[in-house]
Amino acid sequence: MIKKILIIVFICALAFLFLMSCKPKVKPTPPPPAAQEQPKVEKVEETPPVTKPSLSEEEIFMSKSLEEINIQAPLKMIHFDYDRFEIRADARPILDSDAAWLQKFASAKVLIEGHCDERGTEEYNLALGEKRAKSTMDYLVSLGISPDRMKIISYGKSQPLDSGHAEMAWAENRRAQFLIIEK
Amino acid sequence: MKREKMKKIITICVLSVFSCLPLFPQQEIYLTLKEGVPAIAMALPNFFVSGSSPRAREAAAEIHRVISEDLAYSRIFELLPKKYYDYIRPLDPKNISYKEWESIQASILLAGEVSEGEGENIVFEGKVYDVKGQRFIFGKRYQATKSVYRLAAHRMADEMVKNLSGEKPVFTSKIVFVSDRDGNDELYMMDYDGQNQTRLTFNKTRDYMPAWSADGKKIAFTSYRKLGEAGLYLLDLEAGKITPVSTRGTNFAPSFSPDGKKMVFCSTMDGNSEIYAANADGRNVKRLTFNEGAVDTAPAWSPTSREIAFVSDRSGTPQIYIMDAEGSNLRRVSFGGTYHDSPAWSPTGDRIVYVSRVENIFDLYVLNLRTNQITKLTESNARNESPSWSADGRHIAFTSNLGGTLQIYAIDYDATNMRRLTSQGANKLADWSR
Numbered sequence: 001m002i003k004k005i006l007i008i009v010f011i012c013a014l015a016f017l018f019l020m021s022c023k024p025k026v027k028p029t030p031p032p033p034a035a036q037e038q039p040k041v042e043k044v045e046e047t048p049p050v051t052k053p054s055l056s057e058e059e060i061f062m063s064k065s066l067e068e069i070n071i072q073a074p075l076k077m078i079h080f081d082y083d084r085f086e087i088r089a090d091a092r093p094i095l096d097s098d099a100a101w102l103q104k105f106a107s108a109k110v111l112i113e114g115h116c117d118e119r120g121t122e123e124y125n126l127a128l129g130e131k132r133a134k135s136t137m138d139y140l141v142s143l144g145i146s147p148d149r150m151k152i153i154s155y156g157k158s159q160p161l162d163s164g165h166a167e168m169a170w171a172e173n174r175r176a177q178f179l180i181i182e183k
Numbered sequence: 184m185k186r187e188k189m190k191k192i193i194t195i196c197v198l199s200v201f202s203c204l205p206l207f208p209q210q211e212i213y214l215t216l217k218e219g220v221p222a223i224a225m226a227l228p229n230f231f232v233s234g235s236s237p238r239a240r241e242a243a244a245e246i247h248r249v250i251s252e253d254l255a256y257s258r259i260f261e262l263l264p265k266k267y268y269d270y271i272r273p274l275d276p277k278n279i280s281y282k283e284w285e286s287i288q289a290s291i292l293l294a295g296e297v298s299e300g301e302g303e304n305i306v307f308e309g310k311v312y313d314v315k316g317q318r319f320i321f322g323k324r325y326q327a328t329k330s331v332y333r334l335a336a337h338r339m340a341d342e343m344v345k346n347l348s349g350e351k352p353v354f355t356s357k358i359v360f361v362s363d364r365d366g367n368d369e370l371y372m373m374d375y376d377g378q379n380q381t382r383l384t385f386n387k388t389r390d391y392m393p394a395w396s397a398d399g400k401k402i403a404f405t406s407y408r409k410l411g412e413a414g415l416y417l418l419d420l421e422a423g424k425i426t427p428v429s430t431r432g433t434n435f436a437p438s439f440s441p442d443g444k445k446m447v448f449c450s451t452m453d454g455n456s457e458i459y460a461a462n463a464d465g466r467n468v469k470r471l472t473f474n475e476g477a478v479d480t481a482p483a484w485s486p487t488s489r490e491i492a493f494v495s496d497r498s499g500t501p502q503i504y505i506m507d508a509e510g511s512n513l514r515r516v517s518f519g520g521t522y523h524d525s526p527a528w529s530p531t532g533d534r535i536v537y538v539s540r541v542e543n544i545f546d547l548y549v550l551n552l553r554t555n556q557i558t559k560l561t562e563s564n565a566r567n568e569s570p571s572w573s574a575d576g577r578h579i580a581f582t583s584n585l586g587g588t589l590q591i592y593a594i595d596y597d598a599t600n601m602r603r604l605t606s607q608g609a610n611k612l613a614d615w616s617r
Contacts, residue, residue, distance in 0.1 A: 103280065111411045121524040121538050121545070121568050122392065122496065122612060123436045123481035126413075126500055127456035130433050131478070134454070134482065151411045154433040154451070158389060181411055 038114035061105050066180055074101050075110065075178035078136065079171060082117070085131035087139050095136065098178070099143040109149045109182035112136050116157045129154030136176040151181070188510055223260035223347065227251055230272045230295035230307075242299035242305040242332050249336035250309075251345075252376065253354045256597050259578060263289055273373070276310065281317040287342035289314045291347065293339075303328045309339045311346070320348050334377060344575075351483070351530065351574040357616045358580055359383070359393040359402055360572075360591055364608030365469055370404055370418070375573065375593075375615070377604035384420065384425075394437040395444075395616040396463060403428065403437035403446060403465075413447055417465050428465035436481050439463060440488040440617065441530070445508070447471070447482040447491055458482045458493055460508070471510035483535075484508075485528050490568070492516070492526040492535055503537055503550075516550065525568055530617065534596065536560065538568045549596060560598050571615045580604070580613040 061069070075098045078091035087095065102108060115131030117126040133152035141147050162169035215579070222418040225252065251393045254260040271283040276296045284292050292312040300306040310322040323342050327335040334355070341352035348391045354458040362380075370383040370390045373393040384390045386408055393404040399583040402418045414430035416435060423515045432451035439446045440463070447460045453470065461468045477497035484491055485505075492505050503517035503526045517523040522540035529535065546558040547567050565585040571580055571595075578600075580593045594601040604613075 064498065118566070119543055119545070120540070121481070124478065124524045126433060126435050127451075127478040127480045129450070130456055132449045134451075142425075151412055152432075152451075153407075153411060155407075155413075179411075 076175035125156035225260040226289035253340035397443035442488040583612040
């Protein structure tokens with residue numbers, strides 16, 4: 001009899017233990033009664049800005065399209081005397097800074113365009129424009145820019161900047177200017 | 184799209200050729216004319232219209248007007264004053280009264296007759312008579328639709344010049360030129376009298392400095408169509424195809440030899456502006472000048488295809504030189520100025536027209552190679568340039584900013600008869616077909 005009772009008790013104990021293990025161990029405490037007083041004022045502050053790693057000039061350069069770069073015209077044009085193609089004294093500092101830019105952005109390739117004023121025939125001006133582009137390129141080569149990065153072309157008198165017909169316009173139109181064609 | 188347009192233009196050209204083929208062969212009679220010889224007194228009465236067709240009457244009036252303008256422009260003929268015709272009976276093509284035509288001092292008579300043809304066509308028959316000799320010289324009959332009345336008239340005028348003077352006629356010749364009328368510089372062509380201006384190239388970049396091949400079927404030109412290149416290309420008008428000739432460096436100023444075998448052009452492909460020769464199809468490019476440091480440019484063939492006139496500044500200023508077609512036997516022909524450029528050799532061989540700069544005014548001059556005499560052709564406070572001869576050596580097309588904008592003009596070799604051919608947009612760089 002006692003043995004029977006013991007077995008039942010043992011089974012009950014096992015069943016109890018099993019049920020206990022199934023039940024959540026901690027009974028959630030009932031929510032505290034709603035507070036009666038005003039909520040505490042929380043101060044909202046701006047989240048601090050994320051500090052991005054700063055882009056190098058090269059990276060900014062690479063992120064732009066060729067059109068955008070050419071609109072900003074980082075390479076400045078130079079001007080020439082009438083019928084001449086020698087680099088003028090006032091053009092040297094301009095080309096020096098152009099060369100510095102080309103050294104900084106070493107992947108860039110440029111087209112040097114030679115232009116003339118309207119005086120002179122189409123044929124002679126095409127030849128003269130070519131010489132202006134060539135002397136500009138030669139000067140940049142002398143400053144250490146590889147000739148492989150430069151291409152030259154002549155537009156003769158066909159693309160004036162200023163359509164006027166006086167010395168002011170002519171002086172403006174006798175030029176070598178740059179077009180960045182690769183970066 | 185480009186091909187389509189080109190094909191359309193070519194189709195029109197080809198159709199117009201067939202639609203006014205002469206229907207009976209010509210007799211060849213030449214009366215040789217010399218310069219200074221008075222022009223032939225020519226009677227060109229209104230054409231006889233058979234029937235009362237308004238179409239035939241309209242065609243007769245237009246063809247008569249165009250032939251009159253052509254022959255007057257030629258300077259070979261002098262048209263009788265219109266009022267002379269009032270003194271005699273009107274033209275009867277069936278019964279030519281030589282005595283009456285002689286009485287109003289006509290040497291040559293063109294008797295024209297226009298009738299309605301099949302479909303939309305008219306038939307124009309022109310018969311040419313020697314009034315003094317009282318004989319028929321030659322006749323032509325053309326069938327044409329309205330769009331080619333002018334062409335039929337030009338054909339008849341061409342035949343008159345060929346048969347009566349032995350000269351090369353110009354009335355069906357074409358002038359190719361550059362115009363920015365549609366936005367940027369493109370190639371166009373027009374009739375010798377400025378009519379029928381037609382666009383030839385279609386792109387957004389500059390096409391430039393065209394030159395006709397000897398047979399008038401191709402045009403060589405410079406194009407900036409590829410970035411960073413000023414290439415020389417050949418436009419085949421029949422096939423509507425453009426092929427590159429030379430694209431390294433700046434390539435320009437093409438000129439075809441009159442014998443149809445060769446072309447020359449200027450290029451900086453070897454670093455300096457030099458003159459190169461190639462076959463007429465653009466193959467087999469060969470360098471002709473070797474002057475590092477000097478500009479050699481603007482080559483132009485002699486009519487014999489044995490010599491080339493060109494410009495070089497090897498003496499310090501641009502001057503005109505002549506060399507053999509192989510580049511040898513060089514001699515300077517311009518002196519006494521500081522800027523001579525753009526030579527064009529007359530088809531008659533004895534003259535070179537060129538541009539000279541004096542005090543920043545650019546004018547055209549004609550150098551007579553026989554007499555070494557120089558005639559000033561243009562007289563204006565302007566820039567006159569890019570001269571090109573007509574096939575008969577009597578007229579010169581050129582560019583001038585005389586009226587403010589750049590336009591194409593034509594003038595005769597003796598500085599008379601100047602007329603403007605273009606007006607829409609800026610127009611330049613005319614080249615007259617042979």
